[in-house]
Amino acid sequence: MELRELLVTAAARAADYRERAAESRVFPDTSPESVRDALGALPEDPSPAADVVDELVKAAEPALVASTGPRYFGFVTGGSLDAATAADILASGWDQNGFNAVTSPAAAAVEDVAASWLKELLGLPPHASSGFVTGGQAANTVCLAAARHHVLARAGWDVERFGLQGAPPVRVVVSEDRHATIDRALRLLGLGTAATLPVPTDDQGRADTAALATLLRDAEGPKIVCLQAGDVNTGAFDDFPAAIEAAHAHGAWVHVDGAVGLWAAASPALRHLTAGVAAADSWSTDGHKWLNVPYDSGYAFCAHPEAHAAATALTAAYLTGQDGFRAPSAFALESSRRARGFATWAALRELGRSGLADLVDRCCALAGRFAGQLRRNGVTIGNDVVLNQVLAAFGDDERTRHVLAAVQRSGECWMGGTTFHGREYMRISVSSWRTTEADIDRAAGAVLTAFRG
Template identity: 45%
Template sequence: MRKSLSPGPRPAITWAETPDRYDVLQAAQVHASTYRRGLEDMPCSPRRSYREMLEVFSEPLPERGSDGVSVLNDLVARGEQGLTPMTHSGFFGWVLGGSSPVGVAADWLTSAWGQNAAFHTSSPTAAAVEEIASGWLLNVLHLPAEAAVGFVTGATVGNFTALAAARGAVLRRAGWDADNDGLFGAPPITVYVGDDAHTSVFSALGYLGLGRNRVTRVKSDDQGRMIATDLAMQMADRDGPAIVITQAGQINTGAFDPFADILEAAQTRNAWVHVDGAFGLWARAHPDYRPLTNGVEHADSWAVDGHKWLQTPFDSGYAIVRDRDSLHRAMSIDASYLPAVGERDRIPSFLVPELSRRARGLPTWAMLKTLGRKGVEDLVGRHCAIARRIAERIGSADGVHVVNDVVLNQVIVSFGHPEHNSRQRKALTEAVISRLREEGSIFVGGARWRDDWVMRVSVICDATQPADAELAADQIISAWAAVSARPSAVRPPG
């Protein structure tokens, strides 16, 4: 987490000979490697704002084009000024992962090979790699081996895809074929969602015509866990098709819903249970954290991101559905020009809401092959230990309050003294976040949690090592010391 005010201008790549059309690929490799190698010497924040970057890129469409290497040099010279170093060891702003170089390299090949991964006949390699990677993924997550895995862009589309399968399945049980006949006149579906569910769940429900607001909210505890007794009580009062959406890893606290109790309540209504496990489902890869997820393997569907703990590049998530037929019914597509399919063939486009799609299973295969089961376990264990250490260090400082039980990789913190009200604590917390971003050694985010505005520390980047826990804690304590030293921060004004 070394700080540098500016990495300096990047030299342009030139070629001694007249470039051919493929030289641009080598140029991209050189630029990318140079950027990644120099990342730790850069400040952990963008150098220019969005408005400034609009000015940097503002120009009329050229009448004549330029050679590819020159265009790439120009993109790098302009674009790097506004990059947020999300693969920096001090990046704790959001739960994103760090796109390991292996995953990035496999992603380059994915683009260079230019495969449409819609069918096994259009790209035998893409379909075969997805099939093998699916089995590995289910194995490392200790989920049912018979489940179908769709390779989607991320957990938002993963939730959408799995819930599309759920919508069709629960309506078929009620005698209605929603996949063919739509929702007009269909029996109403009751969707149960915890009070602290992630916003992407509500987006998925909106996309599906089930409504962002037309949900039955279930009470949650002080860590954001769904209260199973409240769910059971509400389910006892209703009949008809039902879907229960649970959470593995609350986005602020990292908490896990009580899956076994929820599943027991859901079984009384024959409800479909879905798990939004964008990052928290990876806890199942580590024996010490797997107990947090006890019972989750008995759910009907799951959504999880590869571009979080597996460290694949972005555009990597998984929709996992126990009943393959329900997923096929929701996602399959047919046209006369499409190839015939066999009963046992993997048809990637029958598992996701896309026809033309990139072979995004390749980076997943490469990362699982590189890490192996033990490597994934070690990643989860390392990051959770770092989060605990940061919480221990900063929680011992006067006026620093670790708000959550640090059960995984998430730490949320508020700043202030007993005489400060919530508005003043918010101002102090925002001041600490701003100071840290200005200093540029680490990048942290902010969020509302209950009545407080908190600083979020999300530990999930591959580059983050145990020593970074001490450096991050030092920076946070130092920033708080500077903010709290201001006369206005000691006691409320007036």
């Protein structure tokens, strides 16, 4: 089979799968062990490319999760827009190294344009630097690396040259309800989780601003503050104007983890939730969450481009300063890297400003519809549904676990579980462009059937 026919066949199989995802089981009943067995042992001899594709589809497709479908409500996962999916196929076919404008002028230029569009939509400063990374973990790590550089440089310490041995201790003021990627980033950056000063939160996971100010006042040395735009459980937002003012008054760098909620800024109806966020020093968000682009796609933005580049750029002479155009990899963790900008640009171009706002608004409205149907039937909703997140409890923790497992087994829809403030919940995240009111009603029906069973 020639390359053209092979690629057309592969794209057709992908399209077939995506079309079936609307009605197929959301979570497969095929185990990973079955896939492993079907893939077999390493062959001794070469195989025709067409046979390889056939074998992969036959082995893997029965165990695929229909996260591209309309009733997947786990992990804040979007469904990958059509244009973004097609652009990602092109990115694989073009096989560009997105390191800089010498390895790919197209990749560098598209990322540059997509970044400017993202900053405009998210209400971030136009001068902010941007890094296209793999997701929220990498974005938080990049931003906190820039923060580490900045606060230590102000204290007279060159962390890139001397490392952390002998450096002034950095204190990191964090919410008690922060995402786990913040702690992982601190471990990766050598700051350590013992550097954290946790801020108590209210019943929605919002940081107590008065307590934050007290911690900042009492802490000595360089300081970083981590805030949240959209708590991963409740969707709640910290008080950015008050918290950022307090942090800057004490010389702290402010990072906003906006993996989910920063997208609210793209909606005129929800933009008030992010009021004041532009005054922070860095921001992270995910494209493969609410922008509905394929994995892996995240963005790191920094109001101090020099600190961003100092923390992440390469210094090898043969890799820098080649043509003067912004080098995308100077602001990310990878050197050789996938050209992620193509899918992001395609998603934004397909949606436009109004389409993105509608996507955000619609998901939030559908989350409210889901919560309302459950609440009217005796289910406890554990959060104020201000965004696209719903926490549902069905009695005690054991009963909640039972209902969650029954729903997951049903194949009608899929959502994960979580623990928030000592209680277990079903966590429902409405993030896909494909989800309709009918899908919400069908999913709610499946949940209520399990609840009554």
